Amino acid sequence: MRVMRDATIITGPAGSTEAATVALLHADVLGSAAEMVREIQEQVPEYAPSGRHDARALRRGVDLALRRYVEMLDQHVGRGAPGGDWREIYRAVGAREMRAGRSLESLHAAVRICARVASRRLRAFAGRQALPPTVVAWLAEAIFDNIDEVARASAEGYAQAQEVQAGELDRRRRRLVEVLLADPPPSQRALTAAAAAAHWHLPRRLAVVVVAAPGPLSQPPLLAPEILSTFDDVEPCLIVPDPEGRAQVRALINGLARHHAAVGLAVEPMDAGKSLRWARLALELAAKGRIPRRRVVWCADHLATLAVFQDEALLTALAERRLAPLDGLREDKRRLLAQTLLAWLSCNQNANEVATHLHVHPQTVRHRLRRLTDLFGEEIRDPRLRFELELALRAFTT
Structure with missing residues (x-):
């Protein structure tokens, strides 16, 4: 003054x-x-x-x-x-x-x-x-x-x-994520209360996006307030309310540098844990080559594969049992016959279609089928076992 x-x-x-x-x-x-x-x-x-x-x-x-x-x-x-x-x-x-x-x-x-x-x-x-x-x-x-x-x-x-x-709102949003992804799922009352405390409108549906990152992201992307995230966790993920289309989700993932991500199915909020589980499984299968490894894996594109691999240990046991006739063969011969048998089952047992699919001569296919019949017997034509055999082959050949 x-x-x-x-x-x-x-x-x-x-x-x-x-x-x-x-x-x-x-x-x-x-x-x-x-x-x-x-x-x-x-x-x-x-x-x-x-x-x-x-x-x-x-x-x-x-x-x-x-x-x-x-x-x-x-x-x-x-x-x-x-x-x-x-x-x-x-x-x-x-x-x-x-x-x-x-x-x-x-x-x-x-x-x-x-x-x-x-x-x-x-x-x-x-x-x-x-x-x-x-x-x-x-x-x-x-x-x-x-x-x-x-x-x-x-x-x-x-x-x-x-x-x-x-800081308090951030803590409440973290708590909301925990409630949404809890196993077993939360009650509707608990979920509604957690959403209200976090000032988050419960959407009609949501999808969980899991990011394949080696650890917490040092520079998380800027997100709209309605999108929940856990980017400081070992397994970063997003919770996207009312996903209207792939362009919207892809735009979010584009902010994650070169990280790979898997997008779970859109579900009701009570089932957010399921969307998370499917997205995790999709990332795991992509890493193993079971499904194509792309920057963004959409669970909706691989429903059958995800369903088959829900319990990989059980699937392995099935493959060991149904594909036992191939055990005595060399690895290259074993894989060749397995691919031929899967194509034959998938192509309605039509040797010509199998030949086109595998880019070989039909006579080659018939020769392999005779060998398969020697190994499996009439089991390969048993409609009661066909489904299990095809599942086992898909697990073995992917």
Whole structure:
């Protein structure tokens, strides 16, 4: 405060005049609260009488700033003792405004209105009291020093409250992900409560996207608020509500650099765990070559394979049992005959179609089929065993 720190003004020959002036100004300053509140309500929509605010809280905030201004004047003319930690009080005001859902811009607009009303009333007071210019100058500067302090401290409190709220919301969103992906699935009541706490609208359907990453992503992509994520986990994933099409999901995955991902089937929220399980299985099968390894694997494109490989240990046991006749052969011969047998079963036992599919002569196919008949007997034509044999062959040949 440049003018107020001038000792000739505060303690010089005019000091007694200034002290008397401050005493006269008290009532005028403290009496301006109603005018300030009225103009704030008229000019700032968020503080309008019909808006989302507590008129009493607005009046308390204005009274607080006015009392601080009077206290500043008293201290500089030697009338009052130092007050409390006003900055901390102003920070609390800023935090309260944030929690009430009002913007920082609206709060600062209200502060500026207070400054204009105070300046207008000071000019009128100065005219009535015939105050010298130097006294008017330090009184005016005190107004703006006080307003600056209110604005700075309230902004600090607002930002601190935002950080706390963001951290709490993040914690609640994490909890929601845990509830959604829980095994066994959550009750509808628990899921609804977790979604409400996280301010997340429960969608009609959702899909889980699992990312094949060696660990937590160092730079997770920026996501829309409705998309839940666990990018700091060992197995990062996204929960995409109401996926409207592949373009939408692909656009999300494009932000994951070169990582591979699998997109689970769209399911009701209660079944999110199933979508996660299918996406995990798709990534695993792609890594093993059971399904084509692409940057994005869509579970919807591989339903039969996913169904077959739900229990790979059981499938292995089936293959060991049904393909036992091939055990005594060399690996290359064994694989060749297995591929031929699978093609023959898939092509409705038509040797010519098998030849076209395998790019060999039909006579070659017939020669292999005779060898297969020697090994398997009539089992290869038994309709009751065909399904199991085909499953075993698909597991063996992929």
